[in-house]
Amino acid sequence: MRFEIILFSILILLLIISSCEKRKEEIKTKNQLISYLDSLELKYENACVQMGSANWNLYSGSGKADLDQAKQQFSEIFLNKSIQKLIEEWRARSSSLADDTLSRRLELWWRCFLGGQIYSDSIIAVKENNLQKKITNFKFKYYDETITLAEINNRLRKEKNPKIRQKLWNVVSQLSAEAKDDLIELVKLRNERAKSLGFYNFYSLSLYLQQIDEEWLIKTLNSLEEQTNRKFQEFIDASKKKYRVKIIYPWDFDAIIYNWASISDTHFPKDSIFHILHKFHDNIGFKTDSLPIKELIRNIPFGGLNIGIKIPDDSRFILNPIDGIRFYQVAFHEYGHALQVVNTKIKYPILKGYEWIPGASCGAYSEGIAELQAQFVTDPEWLKRYTNATQDEIDKYIATKSFGEIYALRKTLKNFFFEYEMYKAPDQDLDSLEKAMFKKYLLVDIPNKTPHRFAASIWYTMYPCYYQNYILSEMIASQLYEVIVNKFGEKRIDNPDVSSWITSSLYANGEMEEWYIRIKNASGKSLETGAYLRRLNVIE
Structure with missing residues (x-):
């Protein structure tokens, strides 16, 4: 009986191999290729749906989070050398196909095979999943009591005693101590795989897959540091004088900014967020009642998280219950992600912008058009219409908010x-x-015995090589918001045509064009720092 089972398994394996070889031989025409990609992309989308569902279950607590099984489906695609070779061969011939959509699909498939080989690597996948679960499920202790990240962040903003702030700030180090060795091992594994693909390291590969020029990026980020350095130093000096202290430590910033550039938390009630979110977006033309978007408030290791389960049919987001205007900014940002998901019109799964496989989309672009929604929350016209803040409160906030933005x-x-x-x-x-990075960018020293914090960041595990996307997203959002202001003027917060412009310019066509082309087409110019620096009141 055992022999028969083994023989049957061998026969099935031979049939699969034969089928793959036959399929490869049969794909000799453009139409055959399209049919093959259509079938492959259905399998790809099913894997994306399973991965999205597993992550949603992990963070929402609504079901079993089988990350390993979800990644296995990607492995079946991206570790298949036969499929990879077919993609490479047809991509090399794409210029002769006279079909822009097909050529674009082949290009993204090729990039996804580069990124997918690392994402689907069994050793890396297990370590990523284990570390992700460790970070997500970690229980922080403040003295003998359990405390959440949201509670730490809320208390840091309002705590007046600097010694207590320091103790609260150091709580995160508990997780960093547990995760450090695993993170370093993961970084080394990613680097090894990236080097095997011909890249200097994993970061260089990640930037390439997102089509972010590395030299341009470093130059741009250094320029932003240089142009904001003086104003940030002035803010620190003024804070020392205002609070009569000789030294500012990193655990002091949240409280200082809360007092410098705050608008009362009472104007941003948590229990009204979804009502206000929907009311505003209805006013600019999005029919929120009919959109397949699920919303949840729950403690998670992020400020917020949106997951496009199935594009464009199912998007879900979670908000961490932090306090004040920041809670509303995060909510609008995550809703911006959800709006992109449900308003994507392209039918091909590889062009829909699923986030899981490096190479399928550019994080800076998706973060940028999500942050575009958050820009409304700090618009004085929006504050006047959707909060109970007085004009004096709004004017004070607008005049001082750049302190917090430069710090961020x-x-x-x-x-x-x-x-x-x-x-x-x-x-x-x-x-x-x-410690050196705190000194250079936040202009503060950390006492030598202060424990490290870096490994507690889930971004280094779940979204590696991603932080530049948040800076580029601010540049993108600022540049696009200037377009909205110029195009719609005072009607920008209640004109239904706003949603039409956003959808047609930024959402509908998915990944048909490179991200920087979409920005140039929507704003009339390539991405630059000007609008962002104007928003920060660094330049006029």
């Missing part, structure tokens, strides 16, 4: 350059590197 930029620069340097040399003293 420089904090993200710190996170980006830490990770960028970590991938260059993962065996270096990363604790010292982290």
Whole structure:
């Protein structure tokens, strides 16, 4: 009986191999190729749906989160050398196909096979999944009590005692100590696989797959650091004077900014967020009642998270219950992601912009058009219409909010350059590197005995090499928001044509064009720092 089972298994395997070879031989025409890609993309989309569902279950707590099984479906595609060879052969002939859509599909498939080989690597996948679960399920302790990240963030903003702020800030180090060795091992594994594909390291590969020019990126980020350095130093000096302290530490920033550039949390009630979110978007033309978007508030290791389960039929997002205007900004940002998902019109799964396989989309673009929605929340016209804030409160907030925005930029620069340097040399003293990054970008020293925090960031695990996308997204959102202001003027917060412009210019065509072409077509110019620096009041 056992022999018969083995023989049957061998026969099935031979049939599969024979079928693959036959299919490869049969794909000799353009129409055959289209039919083959259509079938392959159905399998790809099924894998995306399963991965999205597994991640939703993990963070929402609504079901079993089988990340390993979800990644196995991707492995069956992206570790298949026969499919990869077919894609490479037809991509090399794409210029002769006279079909822009087909050529684009082949291009993204080719990129996804580069990224998918690492994403689907069984050793890397297991380590990623285990570390992701460790971070997600970690229980922080403040003295003898359990405390969540949202509670830490809320208390840091309002706590007046600097010693208590320091203790709260250091709580995150509990997770970093647990995750550090696993993270370093993961970085090394990713680097090894990237080098085997001909890239300097995993970060260089990641930027290539998103079509972000590395030299341009570093030059742009260094320019932003230089142009905001003086104003940020002035903010620190003014804060020292205002609070009568000689030294500012990193755990002081949230409280300082809350007092410098705050608008009362009472104007942003948590229990009204979805009502206000829907009311505003209805006013600019999105029919929110008919959109397949699910919303949830729950403690997660992010400010918020949107998952496009199945594009365009199912998008879901979770908000971490932080306080104040930041909660509304995150909500609008995540809703922006969801709007992109449900308003994507392209029918081919590889062009829909699923986030799972590196090479399928550019994170900077999706973050940028999501952040475009968050720009409305700090617009004085929006604040006047959708909150109970007085005009004096709004004017004060608008005049001082750039302090917090510059801090957020420089904090993200710190996170980006830490990770960028970590991938260059993962065996270096990363604790010292982290302290050096705090000094360079936040202009503060950390006491020597302060424990490290870097490995607690879930971004380094789940969304590696991603922090630059948040900075580029601010540039994108600022540039596009200037277009909206110029195009719609004072009617920008209640003109139904706003949604039509956003959908047709930014959502509908998915990944048919490179991200930078879409930005240029929508704004009339290539992406630059000007609009962002104007928003920060660094230039006029």
